[in-house]
Amino acid sequence: MLSKKEIIEYARSLNLDLIGFTDDSPLNNHSLIFQQWLASGNAGDMKWLYKNPLKRYDPHALLNDAKTVICVAISYFSNSIPSQKHISKYAASSDYHAVLGQKLRDLLKHMQHFDPGLNARICVDSTPLAEKAFANRAGIGWQGKNSLIVNEKYGSWLFLGELIINRTYLTDPPAPDRCQNCTACIDACPTGAIRDNRSIDASKCISYISIEYSGNDQLELYEKLFGCDECQKACPWNAEPFQTSENQFTSPNKLYLSSLEDLKCMSEDEFSRHSKGTAFERISFDKFRKNLRSIDK
Numbered sequence: 001m002l003s004k005k006e007i008i009e010y011a012r013s014l015n016l017d018l019i020g021f022t023d024d025s026p027l028n029n030h031s032l033i034f035q036q037w038l039a040s041g042n043a044g045d046m047k048w049l050y051k052n053p054l055k056r057y058d059p060h061a062l063l064n065d066a067k068t069v070i071c072v073a074i075s076y077f078s079n080s081i082p083s084q085k086h087i088s089k090y091a092a093s094s095d096y097h098a099v100l101g102q103k104l105r106d107l108l109k110h111m112q113h114f115d116p117g118l119n120a121r122i123c124v125d126s127t128p129l130a131e132k133a134f135a136n137r138a139g140i141g142w143q144g145k146n147s148l149i150v151n152e153k154y155g156s157w158l159f160l161g162e163l164i165i166n167r168t169y170l171t172d173p174p175a176p177d178r179c180q181n182c183t184a185c186i187d188a189c190p191t192g193a194i195r196d197n198r199s200i201d202a203s204k205c206i207s208y209i210s211i212e213y214s215g216n217d218q219l220e221l222y223e224k225l226f227g228c229d230e231c232q233k234a235c236p237w238n239a240e241p242f243q244t245s246e247n248q249f250t251s252p253n254k255l256y257l258s259s260l261e262d263l264k265c266m267s268e269d270e271f272s273r274h275s276k277g278t279a280f281e282r283i284s285f286d287k288f289r290k291n292l293r294s295i296d297k
Helices: 004-013 028-039 053-057 096-114 131-137 184-188 206-211 230-234 260-264 268-275 285-296
Strands: 018-023 068-075 120-123 158-165
Touching (some): 004 018, 004 096, 028 053, 068 131, 096 120, 131 158, 184 230, 260 285, 268 285
Antiparallel strands (some): 018 068
């Protein structure tokens, strides 16, 4: 069985920028807040969020013999990739689900080499785990007023992942809240989607509208094609963030680099080819075209 220090060292060799350890106890207070958020209709039409909401805050619901949740984060901020007005920076390069998922599989394989009886569950966004709440408790960062995890070195340009294991390790202290009286992210939100309790009204959020929303009516996108970074751009902790050390996040994809005119001329086959392995796979070609038409209005 590897020591905590050895796990951290190996994780950093995989270009995982941040790693923290927390225990298996459920986050009951967070669960209650989440259920109230759902009851208020803030999830929009993301119906999957209503399925087993309690599971998200209890590691044992995902791994029966859970004892520790290892939380990791990797920066995706790179000065070599220019900011785009219409596309969120997180969609600039490779799909992080695949990149971070592979790194966690590599970490788990390394740990199991020294501990064959180790049982684990890998979580990267699609698994029903409250990633931000556990990341905060593991010391990765605090949950900012725009609901994102913020780290004092890397800002909020972070992808999160977790490894739930059946081994006990010394836990890390939660990250302190450093937002204080700042309201920059709230003030910057074009639609007023950021609520006063560090949660988002998804039905107003441009990221939700441009990616998840499946309604036939076209809601206001404020010239956004895919996602929105306005609250992140306004955050003081994102002024000079540490750069990513992961090469897969330093090479922009074709869709991110293309001009709006080129995107408007793109065929469905071209979109399918260029979106493969990127965040753009989350939307259909019809949704892509609908968002483009919204920018023209």
